[in-house]
Amino acid sequence: MSMTEERRAMFPGGPGEGMELVIAGEGELATEDMVLNIGPQHPSTHGVLRVVITLDGERITAAEPVIGYMHRGFEKLAEARDYRQIIALVNRHDWLSAYGNELGVALIVEKMMALEVPPRATWIRMLLTEWNRILNHLMFLGSYGLELGAMTPMFYAFREREEIQALMESATGGRLHFTSCRVGGLKEDLPKGFLKHSERLVKLIRHRLLDYEGLLLGNEIFKKRTVGVGVLPGSFVKD
């Protein structure tokens, strides 16, 4: 058993163990291995992950991700509920694309029951899912920039998000967990003026996307930290 394996066996890295910092031996820094814990963080922060890394000096020689802090056993919860109730559960899976999740449940139950959905409901669902997707992408642009040291895109993203959320709220009553999909259709029809307002927003956001492009892709720090970093070949990702 090598030194590294021995250290890793000492700290198998299950959730619930405290933070450990082990500095190996008293030898030279560059030749001794060190096991460090990165995280875990509180479940309400995003990207909860603990990584047990093994260091040789400053070089990471092994990394064991410890996930599971965010797993709340939805499958088990769903066992005790009926299909309508599950819709309110699944939009918490990814609370930035809640609509897509609830639509998934509605579609699968409709498929199993061979239910036909009215065309109007199908198109409204698609429209709301697309708006939700844009909400999600805006959050990505904003927070990804923020994590890489660019603060401004976050404010821009939230300006747009606020407008779309108001639109979604007018149609569904929710801003995050919409719960407006139903097996067989929708909770209710769109309010008056929704489409007109939608059209106006599409134009506005399309125009403002130029700002994002400049803010992110024109940002030297953002580019330095993303271009060519962590590139994975397609076959590896699929495998």
Next chain:
Amino acid sequence: MTPEELVAHLQEVDASFVERSDIQFGQASVWVPRDKWQACGKHLKECGRCRFDMFNFMAGVDWPEQNEIEVVAHLYSVRRQHHLNMKIRVPREDGSVPTLSGIWRGANWQERETAELFGVGFEGHPHLVKLLLPEAFEGFPLRKDFLLMTREVKEWEGREEPGAPGSSPRPGRVPAASGQNPAKAGEH
């Protein structure tokens, strides 16, 4: 390939790959015998017509009546755009399945998850330790007889819980005979 063609193709390649097959909701499922599980997986990935280049996910299904756990590997081909469910049944006690992690890398974590949640072993898996659950967790939470922790502490009145004593083996359904559960006998 269409689901029908996929099943026919597998039977043609090696009749022993397919124990039983089924097409539901446009998805093909094949039940593969244990000794052919890896060979079938290898063929599905490497065959030019199948090209299952993506291990989508793995699921488990608990069948308490048959005392079996079903392991389902959902395979997808990005290249060919078709989908296949590879299924295998193992006994609930000490059941194990040969690992697919040598064929698809993605199967590694999926098998760890299925192992800890359903209590199925994966023979030949390089690192079969718990993935999501804490090290000291006991029991297999996605089996039907495992109770929700909050319900274990306090019963939710008027609800039939999956796995509760006297409840029907399939959750969400009314028990066949009332009064089986002494705790709930008064309600019927």
